[in-house]
Amino acid sequence: MIVAGDQQLLKQINRMALVRQLCSEPGLSRAALAETVGLTKSTVSLLVRELMDEGWLTETELRATGALGRRATPLQLDGSRLALLGADLGIDTARIVATNLLGEVLEERVLPYQDGADATACIAAVGEVLVELSRAGGALAGRTMLGAGIGLHGVVDDATGVLHYAPHLGWRNVDVGSQLRAQFDGTPLAGLPLFIQNEANVAALAELEFAGQSGADPLIYLSIGYGVGAGIIVNGRLMTGQFGFAGEVGHTILQQGGPPCSCGRRGCADALIGLQALVDEVYGKAGVSPAQADRLFEQSAAGEATAARAVEAAGRNLGVLLNNLWVAFDPMCIVLGGAALRLGGRLIEPARRVLDDYASATLLPAPAIRTPHFGLNAIAIGGCAIVRHYLMRPFVAQETARRSPAKSSALAAELATSSWAWS
Structure with missing residues (x-):
C-alpha cells in the first residue's frame, strides 16, 4: 500500500537517505551527498543542519581537495549524543545493552531470571533495567534515547509486538509490546519507538x-x-514474510524419515542440529537445561565418544542446511550464531566440509561462513540495530505497522495451538 501526500514522511525519508549514505560512505561533504542521493544542495544543507542539531551527524576536520574555493567539510554519524537500547530475552537469562549510533556498547547488564516460566515477571524485570538505563548517568549522561528493540526466542508478530510461542520458555500469546509500553509510561522511554522481533532477525x-x-x-x-532459526537480509531489508514468520528454517526437512521432531514430522533441522536434539540423543529424553548443555559442551571438548559422534553428525546435517540456504537465497555470507557455537570447530568443520563438497560439485564458490561480530551480546545489540534500521527506513517501518493485525493474529493463534515447535 502506497501512501501519497504525506510531506512529513517524505521529508523524513530524505533525511534518513542522507544518514544511510553516510553510514556506507562516511566523510562525504554536503555537495557530494547532494550529488549521490539526487537532492538539491540547498535541501541537503537544510536537512544536514537539522540532523546535526538532533545529534545524528557531526562534522570532522576540513579536507583539502586541491580545488579552488571553499574546502569540503566531511560529515559522519555522531556517536556522542544519541543512544539505542536493546534486550535479548533469552531462555534463562536476559542481556540488555545501550549503544551509540555506531553500535558501540555504552552500558550492558546481565539479568538471570527468578522464574523463567513467569513471562510477566521476566518482561517486567527487563523493562525495569531498560528504564534504569534511560535515566543512567555515566556513558549515557546527556544522551537522547531513540528507542528500544527486543529480541525474543520464539514466534513474534512484529506488527503487534505479540510473542505467540516460545517453546523453550513455555510462553504463549504474550503481548510483550503492550506490557513494556505500559511500564514505560511516565519514564524517558514513554512514546519512543519500540520494536519486537525474533532473536535471529535482530541478530x-x-x-x-x-x-x-x-x-x-x-x-x-x-x-x-x-x-534452529534464521534471520535473512535481502537488498538491505529484513525478510519477514507476509506475517512476520519467515526464517523458521528449523522445520525444513533435511532427512526424510529421520528422527521425530516436536512439530510432529520427522527429519527436521531442529531434530538433527539443535541442542535439544543433541542432548536427547546423548543423554536420553530427559529435557534440555543449561546444565545438560554445559555437560555436552564439556564432554564433546574432551572427546567423549558418544558426544563426539552426535556433534559430528549434527555438523554434517548443518552442512546440508547451509547448502539449502545457499541454493535458496544465494547469500554473500552466512553467519553462524547461537549457544551451539560453544561446540566450536567440532560442529562447524564437518558443516564446512559438506558445504565445500556441494560447492565442488557445482564448480561455484560457496558463501562465506563466519561467526558473529558481537559474541554473547549479538541479540541484545541486534535490539539496538533494529531501532536504527527502522528509524533510518521510515517507509519500511510504516509498511510493517500496516500489516493486518487481524490476519496476522488469526494465523499466529492457529500456529500457537498446533504441535509445531518454533525455534
Missing part, C-alpha cells in the same frame, strides 16, 4: 547495521540454540 540486523562490512548482502544469520 542479522546487528550484522547489517553495525558490522561495517560491505558486500555481505544477501546475508543470513543462522541461530543454532535449543532449536
Whole structure:
C-alpha cells in the first residue's frame, strides 16, 4: 500500500537517505551527498543542519581537495549524543545493552531470571533495567534515547509486538509490546519507538547495521540454540514474510524419515542440529537445561565418544542446511550464531566440509561462513540495530505497522495451538 501526500514522511525519508549514505560512505561533504542521493544542495544543507542539531551527524576536520574555493567539510554519524537500547530475552537469562549510533556498547547488564516460566515477571524485570538505563548517568549522561528493540526466542508478530510461542520458555500469546509500553509510561522511554522481533532477525540486523562490512548482502544469520532459526537480509531489508514468520528454517526437512521432531514430522533441522536434539540423543529424553548443555559442551571438548559422534553428525546435517540456504537465497555470507557455537570447530568443520563438497560439485564458490561480530551480546545489540534500521527506513517501518493485525493474529493463534515447535 502506497501512501501519497504525506510531506512529513517524505521529508523524513530524505533525511534518513542522507544518514544511510553516510553510514556506507562516511566523510562525504554536503555537495557530494547532494550529488549521490539526487537532492538539491540547498535541501541537503537544510536537512544536514537539522540532523546535526538532533545529534545524528557531526562534522570532522576540513579536507583539502586541491580545488579552488571553499574546502569540503566531511560529515559522519555522531556517536556522542544519541543512544539505542536493546534486550535479548533469552531462555534463562536476559542481556540488555545501550549503544551509540555506531553500535558501540555504552552500558550492558546481565539479568538471570527468578522464574523463567513467569513471562510477566521476566518482561517486567527487563523493562525495569531498560528504564534504569534511560535515566543512567555515566556513558549515557546527556544522551537522547531513540528507542528500544527486543529480541525474543520464539514466534513474534512484529506488527503487534505479540510473542505467540516460545517453546523453550513455555510462553504463549504474550503481548510483550503492550506490557513494556505500559511500564514505560511516565519514564524517558514513554512514546519512543519500540520494536519486537525474533532473536535471529535482530541478530542479522546487528550484522547489517553495525558490522561495517560491505558486500555481505544477501546475508543470513543462522541461530543454532535449543532449536534452529534464521534471520535473512535481502537488498538491505529484513525478510519477514507476509506475517512476520519467515526464517523458521528449523522445520525444513533435511532427512526424510529421520528422527521425530516436536512439530510432529520427522527429519527436521531442529531434530538433527539443535541442542535439544543433541542432548536427547546423548543423554536420553530427559529435557534440555543449561546444565545438560554445559555437560555436552564439556564432554564433546574432551572427546567423549558418544558426544563426539552426535556433534559430528549434527555438523554434517548443518552442512546440508547451509547448502539449502545457499541454493535458496544465494547469500554473500552466512553467519553462524547461537549457544551451539560453544561446540566450536567440532560442529562447524564437518558443516564446512559438506558445504565445500556441494560447492565442488557445482564448480561455484560457496558463501562465506563466519561467526558473529558481537559474541554473547549479538541479540541484545541486534535490539539496538533494529531501532536504527527502522528509524533510518521510515517507509519500511510504516509498511510493517500496516500489516493486518487481524490476519496476522488469526494465523499466529492457529500456529500457537498446533504441535509445531518454533525455534
